[in-house]
Amino acid sequence: MPVPVPRQRAIPAVECGQAPAASPDSGPSKEQAPPGTHPAEHPTTRRENPTEKREKPTDTSPDTSTGTDSRTSTGTGTGTGTGTDSRTGTDTGTVRTHTDRTTQSAAPTNLTVLLIEDDPAGSPIVPDLLDQAGKPIRVRTARNLTEAGRLLTDDVHCILLDLALSAPAPARTSADGGGNGNGGGDDEDHDELAVLRHVLELAPRHAVLALTSSSDAERGAEAVAVGAQDYLFRDELDGRLLSRAIRYAVERKRSDSAERRLAEGRLRAQENRRLERGLLPTPLLAGSPLRFAARYRPGRSRALLGGDFYDVVRTPDGTVHAMIGDVCGHGPDEAALGVELRIAWRALTLAGLCGDELLGTLQQVLEHERSDDEIFATLCAVDISPDGRRAGLCLAGHPSPLLSRPGEPARLLPYDNNGPALGLLPGARWPRMQVELGAEWSLMLYTDGLIEGHVGEGRERLGQDGMVEMVRRQLAEGLAGEELLRAAVNEVRELNGGELADDLAVVLLDRTA
Numbered sequence: 058m059p060v061p062v063p064r065q066r067a068i069p070a071v072e073c074g075q076a077p078a079a080s081p082d083s084g085p086s087k088e089q090a091p092p093g094t095h096p097a098e099h100p101t102t103r104r105e106n107p108t109e110k111r112e113k114p115t116d117t118s119p120d121t122s123t124g125t126d127s128r129t130s131t132g133t134g135t136g137t138g139t140g141t142d143s144r145t146g147t148d149t150g151t152v153r154t155h156t157d158r159t160t161q162s163a164a165p166t167n168l169t170v171l172l173i174e175d176d177p178a179g180s181p182i183v184p185d186l187l188d189q190a191g192k193p194i195r196v197r198t199a200r201n202l203t204e205a206g207r208l209l210t211d212d213v214h215c216i217l218l219d220l221a222l223s224a225p226a227p228a229r230t231s232a233d234g235g236g237n238g239n240g241g242g243d244d245e246d247h248d249e250l251a252v253l254r255h256v257l258e259l260a261p262r263h264a265v266l267a268l269t270s271s272s273d274a275e276r277g278a279e280a281v282a283v284g285a286q287d288y289l290f291r292d293e294l295d296g297r298l299l300s301r302a303i304r305y306a307v308e309r310k311r312s313d314s315a316e317r318r319l320a321e322g323r324l325r326a327q328e329n330r331r332l333e334r335g336l337l338p339t340p341l342l343a344g345s346p347l348r349f350a351a352r353y354r355p356g357r358s359r360a361l362l363g364g365d366f367y368d369v370v371r372t373p374d375g376t377v378h379a380m381i382g383d384v385c386g387h388g389p390d391e392a393a394l395g396v397e398l399r400i401a402w403r404a405l406t407l408a409g410l411c412g413d414e415l416l417g418t419l420q421q422v423l424e425h426e427r428s429d430d431e432i433f434a435t436l437c438a439v440d441i442s443p444d445g446r447r448a449g450l451c452l453a454g455h456p457s458p459l460l461s462r463p464g465e466p467a468r469l470l471p472y473d474n475n476g477p478a479l480g481l482l483p484g485a486r487w488p489r490m491q492v493e494l495g496a497e498w499s500l501m502l503y504t505d506g507l508i509e510g511h512v513g514e515g516r517e518r519l520g521q522d523g524m525v526e527m528v529r530r531q532l533a534e535g536l537a538g539e540e541l542l543r544a545a546v547n548e549v550r551e552l553n554g555g556e557l558a559d560d561l562a563v564v565l566l567d568r569t570a
Contacts, residue, residue, distance in 0.1 A: 169195045169212050170303060173205045173256065174219040174268075186300045194300065202255060215264040215303045215310075219291070220276060222252050250283055257284045264310035266302060268294075286310055333361035336396045338403075340369040345377050347445065348567040352542040356387045356506065356560045363560030364391035365504045366399040370406055375443030378406045381502040381564050382436035382455065382479075390428055397426050398434060398479075411440055412451055412489040420479045433480035437502055441494070445568045448500070450490045454478030456508065456521060459501040459528060460494070467529045469521060497570040499537070501528070506561030507545070510553035519552060538567060 167190060186194035197213070199205040201223070209216075256265060267280035267288040277288030286306035289299065340349050355363030364384035371377050380402050384391040401422045405415050416436065423434055435455040441448045450458070452475040461467035476487035494500070508524045511517065519527075524545075531544050542563050550557060 167192050167194070168214045168303060168307065169197065170215045170217055171197045171199060171205060171208055171213045171263075172217040172219075173199045173202070173222060174217075175200060175222045186296055186303070194303065202252075202259070205256070206259060209260055209263070213260075213263060214307045215266060216256060216260055217266050217268055217303075218253060218256050218285070219268045220252065220273075220280060221269075250279060253280050253283055253285060262310075262314065264303075264306040266306050330361055333392075336362055338366075338368045338399060342369060342371050342377065344375075345371045346568065347377055347441070348538060348569075350539045350542055350565040350567075352546050352561070352563045354506070354546065354557065354561040355392070356558055362392045362396070363387060363562075364395050365506065365560040365562035366395035367502070367562050367564050368399050368403055369564065369566070370403055372407065372409075377441040377445075377566070378411075379439045379441070379500075379502060379564060379566060380406075380436065381504060381562055382434050383504045383506075383560065383562075384434045385432060387560060391432075394423070394426055394432070394434070398423060398436075402438075412438075412449065413487050416451060416453055416476070416479065416487045417485075420485070423480045427480065433478045435478045435505075439500065439502065441500075441566070446494055446496065448492045448494055450492050451487045452476060453487055454481070456503065456505060459503070459525065460492075461499045461501075461528070461532055462495050463497055467525055467532060469525065494568070496568075498568055499532075499541075500566045502564040502566075504560065504562045506557055506559040507549055507563060509559055510549050510557050512552050514554065519549060524549075538565065541565065 170186070186196065196217075197208045199208050205216075253265070253267060265285045267277055267285045268291045269277045269280070269288055271290040271292055274288075274290075277290075280288050286309050287302055289302055337353065340351075342349055349369055351367065353363075353365070353367075355361060355365075364386055365382070366384070367379075367381040369377065369379045380399075382395065382398060382402075384395045384398070398419060401419060402415070405418055410418060416438065419436070423432075433454075436451075436453040437455040437458060438451045438453075439448050439458065450470060452472055454475065454477055457469045457472035457475070459467055460470055470492055471490060474488040474490055477485045503524075508519050508521050510519050512519055512523065527548060528541070528545060531541055531548075536544050542565055546561065546563065549561075
């Protein structure tokens with residue numbers, strides 16, 4: 058007489074969502090085996106071997122290549138291969154073909170649940186589960202935290218945790234998350250919450266439903282306070298209630314995670330704004346009669362700092378040095394490089410460097426700090442004499458400043474001796490031009506973001522000529538200082554039909570008689 062083959066526990070039937078789970082007090086099936094099947098080979102007459110079941114955790118990956126559900130392959134044999142649904146251990150009364158079993162085992166599911174329960178008797182506590190679309194919810198089972206760690210993959214959406222599970226050992230740094238639950242003298246309540254805390258640490262991104270008895274509602278409420286999404290009573294579970302609770306827990310976890318990411322994003326944005334605001338220059342013009350105004354708009358969305366940079370300092374001899382530049386590109390790397398160049402320019406200027414010597418040193422800084430050999434920067438540097446009537450001008454591939462004086466139309470300063478941009482030609486030279494300013498004047502330094510905006514819906518751009526005409530008209534209207542820069546930037550945006558794609562920086566220095 059053949060030796061009876063141990064039967065696999067009934068929980069995989071719930072996992073595949075295709076067949077009803079056995080009730081807790083269910084015994085061997087009373088249905089008859091198909092004719093010709095030996096009773097010892099019929100699945101409904103097999104008894105479970107608790108020791109074997111505990112040693113072999115449930116495998117949740119369906120094996121469609123053989124036409125059988127691999128989750129019930131361990132310790133299971135059908136004897137005939139027909140007339141039996143191996144996922145329930147009961148006789149269906151019909152003959153299932155290879156194609157039928159393959160189709161059912163590959164049925165799509167929307168949700169996957171991991172059940173962590175200490176159930177040595179093999180009595181399932183989870184009924185049939187269907188998602189909102191009527192598709193089966195897959196249920197994986199783990200008998201301890203060690204098995205849970207192996208089965209907790211990215212496709213698991215929710216964890217059902219039985220709070221009656223044995224608590225882990227106090228030292229939770231070991232690979233085995235199990236334990237005898239003594240907790241070094243802690244009481245039983247603490248042990249149950251220790252299980253939950255361990256699961257929350259193991260799966261911080263997963264929704265968790267705590268299962269407890271109806272007589273221990275206080276423990277369930279404490280579980281929610283610790284971090285579970287909800288709690289349910291084991292002895293009052295039904296498929297509809299549990300399915301709804303799982304969907305609610307998953308959506309609540311998603312909502313909490315999204316809210317947390319949003320809060321973290323806001324904190325990072327605030328920190329970035331404080332950092333970028335601290336990196337913007339503070340002009341050093343103490344003791345100078347010149348008035349200073351500036352406008353700055355980065356091209357990057359939600360940023361305060363772009364690849365454009367500027368600075369103004371007054372050296373001890375009374376000379377006012379002004380600079381404006383533009384690093385090619387619009388990302389954070391370009392913004393960081395612009396800040397480095399600005400700080401280097403200030404340090405070199407206060408150290409007494411000027412003109413070609415200063416720009417040559419800046420080019421060395423650029424060559425060492427840039428992330429790509431093709432990155433370059435344009436720059437315009439002006440040094441205004443202590444009496445304010447003359448200025449030296451150096452252009453490194455940058456647009457020429459705009460000079461306006463009373464009774465004269467605004468005009469661009471000469472740019473015939475414009476040198477190359479920084480970082481393009483090793484050993485380049487940048488001639489310094491001498492410019493007469495007069496007793497009363499306004500000098501506007503700008504980046505190409507002010508002149509490269511479109512005019513209307515066509516492809517025409519404003520250009521330097523269009524900018525000169527615009528500023529002349531605004532000066533004729535009596536605008537000056539901050540009002541002039543604000544009007545100029547707003548009009549450029551309006552002509553462009555919206556926000557400018559490029560960074561924009563404008564610096565205005567005024568001297569009155």
